[in-house]
Amino acid sequence: MTKDKVILKVDNISKQYRLGLVGTGTLSHDLNRWWHRIRGKEDPYLKIGEENDRSKKAKSSYVWALQDVSFEVEKGEVLGIIGKNGAGKSTLLKILSKVTGPTTGEIKSKGRIASLLEVGTGFHGEMTGRENIYLNGAILGMTKKEISSKIEDIIAFSGCERYIDTPVKRYSSGMTVRLAFAVAAFLEPEILVVDEVLAVGDADFQKKAIGKMQDLSKGEGRTVLFVSHNMAAVESLCTRVIMMQNGKLVSNGLPKDIISEYLKDKSFSTQTYKAASVNEAIGNNGIKILEASILPENTSDSVIDVSSKAIFKLQILNQSNFEDLSVGFDLKTIRGEVIFSTGHLISIKKEETITLNCEIPSNFLNNITYQVHVYIHNSNMYKLFENRELLAFDVKDVKRESGYLGKVNGMVRPKLNWNIIN
Secondary structure, X not given: OOXXXXXXXEEEEEEEEEOOOOOOOOHHHHHHHHHHXXXXXXXXXXXXXXXXXXXXXXXXXXXXXXXXXXXXXXXXXXXXXXXXXXXOHHHHHHHHOOOOOOOEEEXXXXXXXXXXXXXXXXXXXXXXXXXXXXXXXXXXXXXXXXXXXXXXXXHXXXXXXXXXXOEHHHOOHHHHXXXXXXXXXXXXXXXXXXXXXXXXXXXXXXXXXXXXXXXXXXXXXXXXXXXXXXXXXXXXXXXXXXXXEOOEEEEEEOHHHHHHHHHOOHHHOOOEEEOOOOOOOXXXXXXXXXXXEEEEOXXXXXXXXXXXXXXXXXXXXXXXXXXXXXXXXXXXXXXXXEEEEEEEEEEOOOOOEEEEEEEEOOOOEOOOEEEEEEXXXXXXXXXXXXXXXXXXXXXXXXXXXXXXXXXXXXXXXXXXXXXXXX
């Protein structure tokens, strides 16, 4: 890369956490670190810790969320960052956005960085949408006059004109992300950092947002860092892609090449999941996923054939204070394109467990790889839990493959009725 064009340089960034605790978790560890630091010696706990592989049981209480990550970004580039859940993408973006600091390494950047890491980042719920625009602009170092000159464009792009003088605590997640993206994009940061939050918006807004990011990079020469599980969006938007795995940067190159490498990795094809215990279950303080699977109706078969029904099973433990929940999932292609969404309302008391089944009809799915993105909300549609890659599975066309008839195009292939009318 040309040195004078580099706007962001990440040099051997690492981030270490102690599992389940804040800081080192013990006074003796804190004192030990302090004693080494005042003597000018290396932190003794940097020599221990495991890589961030969530599929393995931890042997050490220390884990490296990121380990020796280095790359450079030129002005005007759109850099895609891809990887499975837990690969370290969000940790990297939080460090780049100065939400948290690295354990080792350093970052050098030129100009302002605006971040859109999760819905409502940097927004004050009691303030109106208009007031939050001025607040975010001030945080970015802009004057009131500069913000006022752009505020009408921001409001128009967000599509929140009717509610712009309403406190944002009353906004839906879709409205909030619309306004947050508009603020981040129009207040002219030199570097725009965008996490998966665009998936919250509808298809029309996602298209607008991607178009705006392309305008920022090509038309205005601004730099965009884009994290997404939607490989189609990454391939169409990004000029370069890096892939992360277990906290390390493993590939860096052209979008088509890196995405192809990512999709060949079958390690995320988890068709069934069962937690060994409640403490080790996927989830958070409110929701635990004890079991999940997607299998053919005839459970003696391991392969889902295009002609068989697929049964999605989900066992949930409710540890939240909400009893009325909305449980839903998106069925996606491995490239991140959503095939359909479905949901179901349930009533479940705190500390109770419920098992749900959802039937996907036969002769509907094509012989490709699919992923299941699960989400759970309360009755006010406040998100309690989400996992974008909970399950992945292949659908096979046994008859067609054995007859050498080739593949049928499309993300789905429903069996439709044909009639001759003359």
